[in-house]
Amino acid sequence: MQNISYLTENFGKYDVFSIDSYINIGGFQSLRKAVTMDGDDIATILSDAKIKGRGGAEYPMGRKWSQARAVKRPHHCVVCNADEGETCTFKDRELITNDSFNLIEAMIIAGWAVNAEDGYIYMRAEYSHLRPRILNAIKQAEDRGFLGKNILGTNWNYKIHLYSGAGAYVCGEGTALIRSIEGKAGRPRMKPPFMKQSGLFTRPTCINNVESLSLVPHLLRDSTPYLQVGTKESTGTKLVSVGGNVNKPGVYEIAFGTTVREIIYGLAGGIQGNRKIRLIQFGGASGKISDARILDIPYSYEAFAANNLIIGSGSVLVIDERTSVIDFLRYTQDFFLHESCGQCTPCREGNRHIRIFLEKIKNGTYTDEDIQTMKTFAKVMPMSSLCGLGETAQNALKSAFNIFPEVFASRKQTEAVG
Amino acid sequence: MIEDSSKFELTDELKIKIDKILDDHHHDFTQIVGVLIDVQDEIPQHYIPKVVAFYIAEKLPLKLSVIYDCITFYDALSEKPRGRYPIEICDSIACKVNNNEFLLGALKDLLGIDFGTVTYDGRFTIEKVSCFGACDRAPAVRINKIVYGPLKTKEQVRSLLEQFV
Numbered sequence: 001m002q003n004i005s006y007l008t009e010n011f012g013k014y015d016v017f018s019i020d021s022y023i024n025i026g027g028f029q030s031l032r033k034a035v036t037m038d039g040d041d042i043a044t045i046l047s048d049a050k051i052k053g054r055g056g057a058e059y060p061m062g063r064k065w066s067q068a069r070a071v072k073r074p075h076h077c078v079v080c081n082a083d084e085g086e087t088c089t090f091k092d093r094e095l096i097t098n099d100s101f102n103l104i105e106a107m108i109i110a111g112w113a114v115n116a117e118d119g120y121i122y123m124r125a126e127y128s129h130l131r132p133r134i135l136n137a138i139k140q141a142e143d144r145g146f147l148g149k150n151i152l153g154t155n156w157n158y159k160i161h162l163y164s165g166a167g168a169y170v171c172g173e174g175t176a177l178i179r180s181i182e183g184k185a186g187r188p189r190m191k192p193p194f195m196k197q198s199g200l201f202t203r204p205t206c207i208n209n210v211e212s213l214s215l216v217p218h219l220l221r222d223s224t225p226y227l228q229v230g231t232k233e234s235t236g237t238k239l240v241s242v243g244g245n246v247n248k249p250g251v252y253e254i255a256f257g258t259t260v261r262e263i264i265y266g267l268a269g270g271i272q273g274n275r276k277i278r279l280i281q282f283g284g285a286s287g288k289i290s291d292a293r294i295l296d297i298p299y300s301y302e303a304f305a306a307n308n309l310i311i312g313s314g315s316v317l318v319i320d321e322r323t324s325v326i327d328f329l330r331y332t333q334d335f336f337l338h339e340s341c342g343q344c345t346p347c348r349e350g351n352r353h354i355r356i357f358l359e360k361i362k363n364g365t366y367t368d369e370d371i372q373t374m375k376t377f378a379k380v381m382p383m384s385s386l387c388g389l390g391e392t393a394q395n396a397l398k399s400a401f402n403i404f405p406e407v408f409a410s411r412k413q414t415e416a417v418g
Numbered sequence: 419m420i421e422d423s424s425k426f427e428l429t430d431e432l433k434i435k436i437d438k439i440l441d442d443h444h445h446d447f448t449q450i451v452g453v454l455i456d457v458q459d460e461i462p463q464h465y466i467p468k469v470v471a472f473y474i475a476e477k478l479p480l481k482l483s484v485i486y487d488c489i490t491f492y493d494a495l496s497e498k499p500r501g502r503y504p505i506e507i508c509d510s511i512a513c514k515v516n517n518n519e520f521l522l523g524a525l526k527d528l529l530g531i532d533f534g535t536v537t538y539d540g541r542f543t544i545e546k547v548s549c550f551g552a553c554d555r556a557p558a559v560r561i562n563k564i565v566y567g568p569l570k571t572k573e574q575v576r577s578l579l580e581q582f583v
């Protein structure tokens with residue numbers, strides 16, 4: 001299997017506390033190039049590379065940037081979402097740890113492209129040990145004139161601010177995140193107004209994930225190696241966070257089109273104790289699940305969509321036969337029950353009731369009516385919840401209905417068999 | 419016994435530290451979450467006592483209700499005193515399927531406490547938290563910002579605890 005390092009090219013190549021060592025490996029060349037370009041042309045590069053947001057919602061990044069540019073209101077800002085709250089997702093941690101200057105360069109390019117005055121990095125409190133390296137990178141970039149007033153003689157002023165989360169998964173959701181930066185509790189709000197028109201401090205806001213942003217300096221430097229790999233609809237590479245019951249959990253960069261089997265058995269070293277796979281969840285707690293039947297499909301947006309899966313945050317959680325499907329669902333449900341902000345009824349109560357039904361299934365005390373009600377709740381929650389948390393909380397359960405129908409078998413049948 | 423937070427004494431020394439934190443955050447009320455996290459780090463029992471919340475509300479200034487909305491909303495902030503070394507054990511899926519139950523049992527056993535209580539010497543509390551992004555080190559704990567894992571044997575847990583005196 002071919003090893004690829006496009007986005008991870010700089011890892012280990014420079015001292016992340018020294019701007020000089022970053023400049024020595026070509027750092028800030030992309031920014032120098034960017035400031036000679038029109039923002040629309042930069043957005044076109046992203047669209048040509050078919051980049052979909054890496055935070056989970058998979059929104060086309062080039063389109064997001066050109067839409068942000070088109071908003072005529074003043075005082076634009078850029079937000080970097082470093083909340084990384086999805087379970088089994090830790091790729092942004094690796095990008096910040098090993099390539100902090102690249103992220104700062106990306107934030108500056110984003111600011112230039114959408115005519116922003118400020119950039120905000122919102123990083124989860126759990127990564128607070130990484131704050132010094134980001135603050136240092138900002139400071140050194142200011143000292144060298146890459147940030148601040150009249151950047152690279154362009155007459156353009158731009159600052160970057162670092163804000164901390166405080167242990168709330170829901171704050172990864174855009175409107176909750178901006179409220180958290182504004183100094184409030186991070187409860188999501190209704191859209192519209194959309195972020196691009198009225199986001200942080202009611203300013204036009206362009207929000208992207210760490211990995212999405214980190215791609216930008218690389219693409220401006222040389223997009224050819226990126227464009228040459230991948231599949232028809234999924235160009236380039238992706239970071240996957242592989243965890244659970246694998247022998248070598250970790251973050252790996254793969255070309256789109258690599259099979260799931262290669263990821264799990266090649267890169268991640270197979271399953272602990274050579275056990276069988278019970279299930280695989282892709283895209284974090286809000287992602288969907290399948291079992292070993294999908295091992296040979298390529299890791300790509302189109303193949304995943306065809307198999308009722310999502311790439312989402314890029315996590316690959318592998319669970320072996322020691323854990324039952326129902327236990328997995330209970331654990332996932334506990335997560336959402338805990339993380340729901342409780343502001344709207346379908347999500348707050350839906351999560352609670354589904355947890356009760358799952359408990360009944362586990363104990364064998366459920367009725368056929370319980371299963372029906374649970375299915376109805378799982379269908380209604382996405383339609384009636386205010387934010388993405390309530391909309392996606394039942395993704396795992398709904399895919400389990402398809403993949404593991406036996407878990408939800410009718411009582412009459414199970415009693416006949418038992 | 420968990421100490422009553424009303425008995426907490428706001429010393430001049432702590433006031434100076436809090437003033438410094440407020441300065442570092444430019445007295446910007448939008449940075450309240452960051453301010454509270456930094457202040458909590460300065461308090462040995464890692465929580466925000468009432469007197470401290472009042473002090474910040476007055477100094478920043480910001481409505482007390484906003485401060486308490488934040489303290490109660492965000493899991494990383496606490497109203498209740500914790501151990502000097504709060505042990506945050508990850509209770510999310512990657513740690514669960516790597517037997518975090520064993521780890522939890524070992525911790526409870528070695529420390530003789532359950533959730534919500536502090537060891538007699540005030541050193542430790544055990545708290546369940548959601549995934550903190552160390553899933554490649556599952557099962558993991560986090561103590562004062564540092565991640566330890568994977569922790570698979572009682573011996574590993576014991577020698578970890580012995581580091582904190």
Ligand SMILES: Cc1cc2nc3c(=O)[nH]c(=O)nc-3n(C[C@H](O)[C@H](O)[C@H](O)COP(=O)(O)O)c2cc1C
Binds near residue numbers: 059081082083171389
């Ligand atoms: C409940 C919830 C949690 C989210 N958590 C994150 C997160 O931790 N990191 C992230 O980048 N995006 C997260 N998102 C997605 C963001 O709302 C947003 O789509 C993303 O940051 C946009 O950047 P992208 O287009 O580059 O992916 C979350 C969404 C929801 C609904």
Ligand code: SF4
Binds near residue numbers: 187
């Ligand atoms: S869907 Fe859930 S998390 Fe989102 S606003 Fe409603 S209660 Fe809060």
Ligand code: FES
Binds near residue numbers: 087088511512549552
């Ligand atoms: S699941 Fe335990 S750190 Fe992520």
